[in-house]
Amino acid sequence: MVSLTRTAPRVLPGFSLSLGVTVLFVTLIILLPLSGLMWQLAQLSPGDYLKVMTSRRVLVALKVTLSAAALATLVNAVFGLLLAWALVRYRFAGRGLLDALVDIPFALPTAVAGIALVALYDKSGWIGGMLADLDIKIAYTWWGIVIAMVFTSVPFAVRAIQPAIEELDPDEEAAALTLGANGVQRFTRVILRPLLPSILTGVVLSFVRSLGEFGAVIFIAGNLPFKTEIASLLILIRLDEFDYPAAAAIAGTLLGLSLLLLIVVNLVQARLYRYLRTEG
Amino acid sequence: MARIVLISLSFLFVTLVIAVPVAAVFHRAFSEGVATYVANILDEETLLAIRLTVLTALIVLPLNVIFGVAAAWLIARYRFFGRRALLIIIEAPFAISPIVAGLCFLLVYGAYGPVGGALAPYGMQLMFNLTGIVLVSLFVTCPFVVRELLPVLMVTGEDEEKAAITLGANGWHLFRFVILPNISWALVYGVVLTAARAMGEFGAVSVVAGSIRGETMTLPLQIELLYNDYNATGAFAAATVLTALALLTLVLRGILNRFGPKKGHV
Numbered sequence: 066m067v068s069l070t071r072t073a074p075r076v077l078p079g080f081s082l083s084l085g086v087t088v089l090f091v092t093l094i095i096l097l098p099l100s101g102l103m104w105q106l107a108q109l110s111p112g113d114y115l116k117v118m119t120s121r122r123v124l125v126a127l128k129v130t131l132s133a134a135a136l137a138t139l140v141n142a143v144f145g146l147l148l149a150w151a152l153v154r155y156r157f158a159g160r161g162l163l164d165a166l167v168d169i170p171f172a173l174p175t176a177v178a179g180i181a182l183v184a185l186y187d188k189s190g191w192i193g194g195m196l197a198d199l200d201i202k203i204a205y206t207w208w209g210i211v212i213a214m215v216f217t218s219v220p221f222a223v224r225a226i227q228p229a230i231e232e233l234d235p236d237e238e239a240a241a242l243t244l245g246a247n248g249v250q251r252f253t254r255v256i257l258r259p260l261l262p263s264i265l266t267g268v269v270l271s272f273v274r275s276l277g278e279f280g281a282v283i284f285i286a287g288n289l290p291f292k293t294e295i296a297s298l299l300i301l302i303r304l305d306e307f308d309y310p311a312a313a314a315i316a317g318t319l320l321g322l323s324l325l326l327l328i329v330v331n332l333v334q335a336r337l338y339r340y341l342r343t344e345g
Numbered sequence: 346m347a348r349i350v351l352i353s354l355s356f357l358f359v360t361l362v363i364a365v366p367v368a369a370v371f372h373r374a375f376s377e378g379v380a381t382y383v384a385n386i387l388d389e390e391t392l393l394a395i396r397l398t399v400l401t402a403l404i405v406l407p408l409n410v411i412f413g414v415a416a417a418w419l420i421a422r423y424r425f426f427g428r429r430a431l432l433i434i435i436e437a438p439f440a441i442s443p444i445v446a447g448l449c450f451l452l453v454y455g456a457y458g459p460v461g462g463a464l465a466p467y468g469m470q471l472m473f474n475l476t477g478i479v480l481v482s483l484f485v486t487c488p489f490v491v492r493e494l495l496p497v498l499m500v501t502g503e504d505e506e507k508a509a510i511t512l513g514a515n516g517w518h519l520f521r522f523v524i525l526p527n528i529s530w531a532l533v534y535g536v537v538l539t540a541a542r543a544m545g546e547f548g549a550v551s552v553v554a555g556s557i558r559g560e561t562m563t564l565p566l567q568i569e570l571l572y573n574d575y576n577a578t579g580a581f582a583a584a585t586v587l588t589a590l591a592l593l594t595l596v597l598r599g600i601l602n603r604f605g606p607k608k609g610h611v
Contacts, residue, residue: 077507077510077519078515078519079516079520080419082516083418084419084425086411086412087415090415091431094480094483095434095435095438098449098452098453099437100453101450101453101459102452144355147354147358148358148359151352152355155351155352159356165595167359167363168595169595172592174544174545174565174591175548176547176569176584177370177545177568177584177588178366180370180568180581181369181370182366184366184369185365185366191369192361216363216366273440277441277442278442279444280443280547284569297442297443297444297548300445301444301551304552312448316444316448320441320442320445323440327440
């Protein structure tokens with residue numbers, strides 16, 4: 066976040082021009098479309114909303130999406146911490162390459178990510194072929210959805226945790242060691258605790274991204290209703306049926322959940338920092 | 346010991362989860378030989394999709410640069426009511442899922458929405474054509490330029506700018522000779538990120554593009570179309586174009602990081 070505390074008396078020209086351009090753009094491109102969704106939602110009675118959201122197909126889609134996102138986020142929390150740690154603390158051959166590879170999911174269009182994962186995990190793919198011999202199927206199952214979500218959101222976890230590790234003081238770890246802390250104590254109390262706020266940020270960003278991910282998932286998901294259909298796809302299906310209220314209800318729920326998580330993490334963050342400071 | 350284990354695990358994870366899938370795209374694209382690959386790339390529909398994708402980016406980029414410079418300048422240099430809220434609103438597109446974003450546009454600018462409905466009697470249609478694709482692309486890319494420029498503007502140049510004004514520079518001279526040199530690197534960086542995202546967006550575009558063959562198919566949509574048409578090799582060939590673009594983005598970013606001035610991230 067950028068600090069917003071600088072004061073500037075208005076000697077500089079261009080206030081009304083930049084204000085005009087910004088307000089016009091923000092209104093047409095962000096506010097108006099978002100209020101369109103709100104408006105559509107407002108026309109739904111609570112009963113209609115519940116009817117849409119409690120239909121079995123929607124419930125299963127939400128369950129599939131939430132559970133896959135949860136597992137993907139767990140994987141990303143563990144490997145995000147591991148990758149961030151290796152990148153910050155160690156100097157080794159190929160570190161620059163590793164650093165660059167972590168950013169690929171940011172840069173790669175999601176449709177390409179989806180088709181890339183299919184190329185790898187379907188029965189003629191390198192990994193999919195090997196697993197088929199063992200009778201394990203990943204492509205077109207729930208596990209495929211998880212892998213797609215891991216792929217697209219792992220950089221969020223790594224990049225959220227990295228700066229916090231940079232700020233850790235290696236001297237404290239050494240001190241803990243000389244004071245007789247064992248490996249587990251050292252890890253949980255000296256390393257993990259101060260990193261908690263940033264791990265939390267990484268986890269929430271990763272989860273929110275996974276909830277909304279579409280392109281990467283639909284290629285590998287198989288998209289069977291009641292089985293491997295994600296919530297975003299169901300929105301698109303309702304749209305194709307011109308059932309705008311149902312599409313808006315599902316979309317509003319996803320959006321509300323994402324925003325709620327982001328707001329909660331910001332609030333918790335502030336408390337956590339205060340707590341860690343008074344404890345330390 | 347821990348060091349070796351952690352580094353090996355990192356490489357193993359990144360190789361398996363990220364590098365191998367990317368390699369698999371190229372492997373599949375060339376699986377029927379170079380000639381088939383070239384034929385797939387030169388396929389008429391694929392070329393049209395590439396053309397539309399580039400055209401979209403060319404329209405989105407200047408609009409986003411104008412908005413990005415204006416918004417960053419506004420937020421960095423002036424204090425006004427709603428400044429914080431503005432920053433949050435500009436960042437919002439990053440938190441909104443692509444399908445939800447596409448739906449929002451359809452609800453307002455589509456034929457049944459308030460704006461789209463009002464324009465329909467005049468024969469103007471905003472969705473399911475290039476306009477729709479451009480509008481959602483503007484939405485998904487609008488935070489990039491602002492985000493890059495804002496930190497730079499926060500740490501540089503206000504005194505120089507005031508000096509220039511006192512010495513009689515007009516607004517254009519101020520921008521051209523004082524502000525632009527300060528922000529040029531960050532601007533290039535923002536443009537690279539915007540271009541990459543504008544050409545690669547799939548979900549939001551798929552909602553508003555209407556999927557008219559050879560007309561409103563951007564390259565990411567064309568990949569899906571080919572794949573669903575059981576022309577997997579063609580889909581992988583088209584995907585290599587976007588993959589190359591993504592890798593180019595990363596290389597450009599690396600170059601800008603190495604040779605550009607240190608960024609003023611706070």
